[in-house]
Amino acid sequence: MKSWLKKPMLFGVIAGSAFVLPTTIFAEANAEELEGTMIELEEGMNHNETIENAQQYIEEHLSDSFAGLYIDREEKQTGVVVLMFTESIADEHRQALEGFAEQPEDIEIREVDYTEEQLIEKQREIDQDGFEYDDFSIYYTGVDIIDGKVEVGIDPLNEENIQFLQDKYGVELIDVVEGEQATTLEMTTMDTEMDGSMETTDESAQQEEERNFFQKIVDAIKGWFS
Template sequence: MKSCLKKLLLCGVLAGSAFVLPTTIFAEANAEELEGTMIELEEGRNHTETIENAQQYIEEHLSDSFSGLYIDREEKQTGVVILMFTESVAEEHRQALKAFAEQPKEIEIREVDYTEDQLIEKQTKIDEDGFEYDDFTIYHTGVDIITGKVVVGIDPLNEKNVQFLHDKYGDELVDVVEGQKATTLETTAMDAEMNDSMETTDKSAQEEQERNFFQKMIEAIKGWFS
């Protein structure tokens, strides 16, 4: 009876926290099993095994049309693995890829116009042509595999300058946005460094609290089995 009461109390504490584990874990698992479960939950959130299996399959069957992948967490906190291809994927391959996920909805297959390598090639071309123009300056370039565009940040941003870049590099691959000149003031750099340091400290403290919480939880569970 006393043992059951301890378990119920601990489950109640966990239910009020931001991280809730199934009650069956507390009833059946020992401390080592619990630690393993926590690792599995994190790997599941990142879809590690699903991605590794999908990549191996793609390398063997669909490498010519594969564009890239990412985890979309916009609609689901656990995320959906987005696999992108430049050609339509046959139904047999779709089913094979979806079978690597615990649930079919955890993998989504999309058809895109360009591969990541093609986007990088376009970005490299823009960089090689230089950043200073008569009417504007390019401050940054980057590849956005989600939108399938090379993002080019310029200043000033206006219709004339945007059209110039689209005429030069094509609007189907290039997304022109406002760019900002980086400051070189020492005070600004010091402020940024201090802010980063404070954020790191706060994050470390939070992570330490979480580790202590779960360590105490594990120690309590160990007592049930000793």
């Protein structure tokens, strides 16, 4: 584990909505160094190295039962790598996988009923059968890897239509919810509005870029103390 991750060296003061970073950071670090630091922070929060090592181990030892993975940020902003398997894995494999993380709690091993590929196959089946039925329309389908379901958005949503889809595709694999048809917003513009927007586009883009930059720093530092 990199030393800067063990002991964060950036400190800030939060007063209301203002976030102040020490001037020495910008005085001593040029833009290239700062960009490199942000890349390392992003890679750390995405657990790239942990995931790469875990995937290689799984491919060699646990490929038959591997169901998929994702990063869960609900409890911890820096995220926990969730590895899913369709059956319980031996303690030696569990310990080996946890060893790839900087902290054992950064990896969670979960047992699930279906693999991600099985969910994708079920989604394809639903899509290939079409979206228009006599009593309802399917507006979208999507794989929910966390809950292990294929979400099917329909309209109108009622017990009869839900039962029809569950009988057709299986209650275990699908979650039928209310769907809405995609719409296009009408845009009304006037010449004066267009002229004004042309003048402020570059400035707004620059301000947005600066906000995003500082927000990344704020989010990263918050993660250290969560």
